[in-house]
Amino acid sequence: MSDDSTPNPAPGHSADGSSTRGTADELIAVRRAKLDRLRADGIDPFPPAFGGVTSIGDVRAAHAELEAGAETEDRYRVAGRLHARRGQGKMAFLDLDDRSGRLQLQAKRDVLGEEVMDRLLDLDLGDLVGIDGVVFCSRRGELSLRVEGVTVLAKSLRPPPDKHHGLQDVEQRFRRRELDLLGNEDSRALFVTRAKVISTVRRQLDDAGFIEVETPILQPLYGGALARPFTTHHNALDRDFYLRIATELYLKRLVVGGLERVYELGKDFRNEGVSFKHNPEFTMLEWYEAYADYEDAAARLESIVHAVAVAVNYDGELDFTPPWRRVSFVGAIQEATGVDIMAHPDAADLAEAIRAKGLELKGLDELTWPQLVDDLLSKHVEPNLRQPTIVMDYPVAISPFAKAHRTHPGLTERFEAFCGGMEIANAFTELNDPDVQRERFEAQARYSEAGDKEAQPYDEVFVQALEQGMPPTGGLGLGIDRLVMLMTGKRSIREVVLFPAMRD
RNA sequence: GCCCUUGUAGCUCAAUUGGCAGAGCAGCGGACUCUUAAUCCGAAGGUUGAAGGUUCGAGUCCUUCCGUGGGCACCA
Numbered sequence: 001m002s003d004d005s006t007p008n009p010a011p012g013h014s015a016d017g018s019s020t021r022g023t024a025d026e027l028i029a030v031r032r033a034k035l036d037r038l039r040a041d042g043i044d045p046f047p048p049a050f051g052g053v054t055s056i057g058d059v060r061a062a063h064a065e066l067e068a069g070a071e072t073e074d075r076y077r078v079a080g081r082l083h084a085r086r087g088q089g090k091m092a093f094l095d096l097d098d099r100s101g102r103l104q105l106q107a108k109r110d111v112l113g114e115e116v117m118d119r120l121l122d123l124d125l126g127d128l129v130g131i132d133g134v135v136f137c138s139r140r141g142e143l144s145l146r147v148e149g150v151t152v153l154a155k156s157l158r159p160p161p162d163k164h165h166g167l168q169d170v171e172q173r174f175r176r177r178e179l180d181l182l183g184n185e186d187s188r189a190l191f192v193t194r195a196k197v198i199s200t201v202r203r204q205l206d207d208a209g210f211i212e213v214e215t216p217i218l219q220p221l222y223g224g225a226l227a228r229p230f231t232t233h234h235n236a237l238d239r240d241f242y243l244r245i246a247t248e249l250y251l252k253r254l255v256v257g258g259l260e261r262v263y264e265l266g267k268d269f270r271n272e273g274v275s276f277k278h279n280p281e282f283t284m285l286e287w288y289e290a291y292a293d294y295e296d297a298a299a300r301l302e303s304i305v306h307a308v309a310v311a312v313n314y315d316g317e318l319d320f321t322p323p324w325r326r327v328s329f330v331g332a333i334q335e336a337t338g339v340d341i342m343a344h345p346d347a348a349d350l351a352e353a354i355r356a357k358g359l360e361l362k363g364l365d366e367l368t369w370p371q372l373v374d375d376l377l378s379k380h381v382e383p384n385l386r387q388p389t390i391v392m393d394y395p396v397a398i399s400p401f402a403k404a405h406r407t408h409p410g411l412t413e414r415f416e417a418f419c420g421g422m423e424i425a426n427a428f429t430e431l432n433d434p435d436v437q438r439e440r441f442e443a444q445a446r447y448s449e450a451g452d453k454e455a456q457p458y459d460e461v462f463v464q465a466l467e468q469g470m471p472p473t474g475g476l477g478l479g480i481d482r483l484v485m486l487m488t489g490k491r492s493i494r495e496v497v498l499f500p501a502m503r504d
Numbered sequence: 505g506c507c508c509u510u511g512u513a514g515c516u517c518a519a520u521u522g523g524c525a526g527a528g529c530a531g532c533g534g535a536c537u538c539u540u541a542a543u544c545c546g547a548a549g550g551u552u553g554a555a556g557g558u559u560c561g562a563g564u565c566c567u568u569c570c571g572u573g574g575g576c577a578c579c580a
Binding site for chain 2: 023024025026027028030031069084086087088089090091092093095104106108109110124125138139140142144158159160161162163164165166167168169170171172174175183226227228270272273275276278362363367368370371372374375378397398447455492502503504
């Protein structure tokens with residue numbers, strides 16, 4: 001570490017100039033020299049706290065009507081990061097950022113005196129400072145604080161991103177999210193919006209009588225979704241655990257236990273490829289409601305998502321007003337491709353029908369019937385579902401936890417919701433017949449033996465829970481990251497996850 | 505895993521057909537008491553992602569590797 005501090009000139013007067021260069025190391029060295037100068041002057045560059053701060057947003061709100069040139073007697077203490085500086089002589093203007101906004105500071109030598117003024121001018125962009133001052137409105141109409149006191153709150157030793165362009169490099173924005181946040185106001189706003197999405201969802205469920213629960217992330221058996229898990233090892237118990245791919249099975253055991261309305265909001269982990277809509281760890285909401293079915297779940301989903309859109313002032317092209325368009329799974333595929341999947345109940349037959357329609361599907365002849373059906377939906381239907389759409393009644397073969405449809409054989413009471421060409425939710429009338437559930441697991445075991453790495457492992461404890469008796473239940477899973485993508489108009493999940501997975 | 509794309513100063517971006525690597529901001533020295541992408545003067549700042557190769561000469565062309573972004577595959 002290069003800590004070769006220059007001799008300390010008077011505060012505010014810059015370092016001797018002989019060692020002032022422009023490389024990254026030298027930029028840091030200049031800042032370290034200023035740090036040393038503060039310490040030499042008996043100033044703590046990293047004080048422990050700074051009380052009595054008013055947010056810039058609150059200062060602005062209190063003086064929204066102030067006219068150009070107006071003075072006040074109103075004093076405030078604000079704190080934040082130094083963003084820009086104009087003027088260097090007997091008067092300077094500085095911009096100070098906090099989470100709520102930006103405020104101009106006016107520093108006058110005749111107000112502050114030589115020592116304080118010099119110290120203030122010696123600050124670097126990016127330094128965290130506390131300011132005591134009095135509100136006025138500049139001749140050009142800019143709400144400002146006339147500085148009366150300056151407190152260094154934390155010295156910044158590295159240069160901040162460009163003050164106008166912010167941080168543009170996508171890789172650095174994701175790898176060094178703190179630089180993205182401090183350099184790009186819209187990035188900060190996005191994550192505030194994300195928090196609002198989550199708090200709104202919570203409030204909706206809390207107000208509807210749901211209780212929030214926490215179930216294991218480290219699971220001895222994974223289940224509740226069709227996906228490959230991450231595996232880890234517990235040393236003391238000397239056994240492998242899986243990071244959960246879903247919360248479904250534990251939550252249904254809580255319904256068996258009589259909690260009736262439960263939800264969990266947290267991370268799931270799936271060991272699959274990354275894409276604009278997949279991150280290996282992602283935030284999932286699941287809720288289960290006793291005595292409800294999938295129609296009730298659909299209505300609740302519409303209501304919650306609509307409430308979220310209102311809460312974040314969504315103004316994009318999607319219309320989340322309930323009720324959303326409903327189409328049947330079979331009908332949606334037939335409409336988009338002309339193929340009636342129920343008329344072709346085996347794989348070879350269905351593959352022939354797909355080929356007859358001239359549709360593109362890779363590996364057509366190697367795929368199982370469920371795979372063919374799933375591909376038809378994901379490649380030929382899903383991308384075109386822009387406006388919120390609920391696709392109802394999925395085939396039983398791809399729905400191991402959904403109850404058989406009350407009137408249509410071969411189908412289940414399951415829907416997925418799509419918006420912006422993406423799946424955002426998956427819900428069923430939950431299968432609560434333990435014998436049928438046991439058969440479904442056995443079918444999954446056969447898929448697994450046939451080489452399907454995503455088939456469900458048999459979960460005997462879960463089946464025994466169903467044998468205890470689970471009330472009729474509606475359950476739903478909602479992808480929170482994708483919901484935030486929709487609400488903010490972002491096309492990549494990496495934009496809405498603070499620290500997305502990156503290659504090393 | 506495969507294909508395409510991209511990587512230049514701390515940050516944002518240029519560089520014609522292969523012909524002296526440049527600008528703005530930031531930083532440094534100086535001027536400036538209502539500026540706000542402040543302005544003005546001055547001096548600086550580079551292993552062009554890495555390693556090889558072709559060439560009189562490579563940021564530019566070729567090979568390999570690393571990372572980004574996009575697509576495919578995977579995601580029954």
